[in-house]
Amino acid sequence: MKYMLIMRVTDEALAASQEIPFEQVIEAMGQYNESMMKAGVLLAGEGLADASEGFVVDFSSEEALVTDGPYGETKELFNGFWIIEVSSREEAAQWARRAPLGTGSFLEVRRVTEAEDFPADNEWIEKEAGWREELAQRSQG
């Protein structure tokens, strides 16, 4: 099963982290990523640029509305993510616990849906039955 570890930070935590030498932050993150890579669980991971470079698309009115970032009322900024493939929810939690994040940071851990979450529906079964028939006819002829 796959989990996404979603990094969220408060403005205060973000400000505080800027006082820690950049090298140190990079090194800690690098070690964390490497440990997941060498354990064979890391599938993807990205960090996000400053929220001021981003923007928001708001669907609350009829026309989708594009507004400049940063996100007005959001207290915790989505700051990056990892996707890991593990054997259990608990394993995802144990990896999440090891992330080198400071006070004011949160990891939201969510399971990533897979094909098995969307069982073949009736339409699909019908379609497949049709193919089988077609293939059978073809091989007869």
Next chain:
Amino acid sequence: MHDPSESATARPDDPTAVERAVAAVWRIDSARIIATLTRVTGDFSLAEDLAQDALLEALRQWPETGVPRSPAAWLTTVAKRRAIDAWRHRERHDDRLAQLALEIERSSDAAADAPPWDPDEIDDDVLRLMFIACHPVLSREARISLTLRVVGGLSSEEIGRAFLVPTATVQQRIVRAKKTLAGAGVRFEVPPREELTGRLGSVLGVLYLIFNEGHTASGGERWMRPELAVEAIRLARVLSALLPREPETHGLLALMEFTAARFPARVDAQGEPVLLADQDRRRWDHGRIRRGHEALTRADSTGRGRGVYGVQAAIAQCHAVAESLETTDWGRIVELYEALSGLAPSPVVELNRAAAVAMASGPAAALELLDEIAASGRLRRYHLLPATRGELLRQLGREAEAREEFTAAAALATNDRERERLEEKASG
């Protein structure tokens, strides 16, 4: 904000949550812990015992204390203390004991987050552990059990469940394997250059056996045990990260990713197997296909050519990129099977080549190849030989002969579901 790790961080009133957390920690850290303990004690068998003792201690203590901040450091220190106790009992006051005591002292002084192993050595130590677990002096079953337990961090119960054998059998295999390794004086080492290819072949072979057991279960009711295949993929990723210059580590990983990409389409809503021809390719896992491409590219970028796994991965890649059975590049697949035949001649490869020939040039040409295999008497007990002949005969309209072949195939099949499928074909 809700803390998603809450259920896994220990709560004293919920022992099962702690047990699950301990198991998860073990999956993550066991290989490095056992590798480290083998290095410091110089004794793999003892290291494995010590690690298991530490695990039991965690199950006793963590429900009270919670999961420690650095579980691996906790487990390693407990195991080292046990080693000292064991040696004291045996009155072995040697340098190693003093060294261990010193290390324990140091680790308690060090920052809580510091890993309990030497960062410059741990990768090689894990690799050494894989080579020990897959050592040629061990039987196939012993290699599989030992690899899953010490490298994969699975319990004997989990291994037993995956391979449909009693837990006690797995435990016996492990005890016997450790004795065999000790008896043979197997050393904790990465094999020297001249032996590396052969020894690596054994490790890759074990991982592929584990994968295949998950991919097409050799016995029992279930058609697939995907969790086992996914564990094999994880271990192949570990190996390819540790030996990036060996093309076959990436080749095997690519083969596994491409093959596993089809899992979501391999079983229908009733749990019945769906063959490649009938699979809904939209259900294939495109993330796995992408990772398969990446791994095969890494294999090729070593510049050392493709081995048996790399070539098989390339065949699986042809299927992965094709939109349908009809638009698959069967000519290329026939060529790849020929290449595979050159690298590892086997009647099973010939059988697969014949199936590809049927798609590329028609059933009559393929049947000729199969008749050669059948006449040679090879694969007499392999159900896929009559099953494939049955398919080809049916396509040629030779219905009576086709049914005979399917009946013969059903009698040879060991997987219940597969047998049922063949019996259906035999009856029309």
